[in-house]
Amino acid sequence: MPPTSEPALRPLRRRPLLLTTGTVSLVGLLTLGAAVLDGGDPTGTPRTSSWKLPWPREGQAAVRIDGLGERGDLGSHGARTPVPIASVTKVMTAYVILRDHPLRDGTSGPRITVDQQAADESVSGVESTVPLERGQRLSERRLLELMLVPSGNNVARLLARWDAGSEAAFVTRMNRAADALGMRRTTYTGASGLEPTTTSTAADQLELARQVMRDKAFRSVVAQPRTPVPGASRTLPNTNTLLDTPGVIGIKTGSSTPAGGALMWAVTVPDRRGREHLALGVVLHQRAGTSPQDGLRAVFDSSRALVEAVRHRMSRTEPVAAPAAGSR
DSSP: OOOOOOOOOOOOOOOOOOOOBTTBOHHHHHHHHHHHHHTBOTTOOBOBOSSOOOOOSSSEEEEEETTSGGGGEEEEESOOOOEEOGGGHHHHHHHHHHHHSOOOTTOOOOEEEOOHHHHHHTTOSSSOOOOOOTTOEEEHHHHHHHHHSSOOHHHHHHHHHHHHSSHHHHHHHHHHHHHHTTOTTOBOOOSSSOSTTOEEOHHHHHHHHHHHTTOHHHHHHHTOSEEEOTTSSOEEEOSOGGGGSTTEEEEEEEEETTTEEEEEEEEEEEOTTSOEEEEEEEEEEETTTSOHHHHHHHHHHHHHHHHHHHHHHHTTOOOOOOOOTTOO
């Protein structure tokens, strides 16, 4: 397999030296202020809502419901320490691709030629890939499907090269996008998520989920249960088996030994008046250090419990009242 470009890493942020004066520690004051801004207490404990959710016993998770104002922020659980996120990385890859090359009005976008590297990686046998042949011309949408549904690593890298000229240049764009979204604890080092050095937190990935699910093309792709293999009669299933749960419409799985099981999910849930809301969640680092299969089983179990709890609570929740006419 031809070598890939070395991903670009973001420089470490240098922290200034803090001194104390009098009886009050300047370090303590600044730490308190940072914790308030970050949604936690001075010890770094994530903020939680009044809802009692069945948070996973390990790893970390975050959940939010759109359309409920501040009530929709259901908080997060677990330490906000960056951990490997495996193929959940592909959500940012898709975000950058669709930002640079939007798909509007149901269009499929430009056709992209499969290069030799993507074809060779199809048969690597050591990672998640999809069958591609050199010279095939596939639309942007078809390649997004092949990257997000069966989780083709070779497709992620192909799209990165097409967008930015090299995977390293594309990774720089990914990190800039993360910075712009306020994902302060996220570092991308590749377009596919194969590298364990790509790390993030559930809270950061939840912010990405909120942004990317506003794109209709992305939403339609991640809700697909299957996608056809180019030039063949067979199809490939979506790695996200949570789609079998009523109301679930995405988003993306990730699994590896370092990452364990990871899942970014989306589900539509009705409130007490029958109005539907989009609930988003991210669960990371489930059964890390075991097999990818064990990790996926654990993250599906944890996510399914959260989805059902959110659905149950929403069925008893009143919608947010619309503002009166002429009010500000």
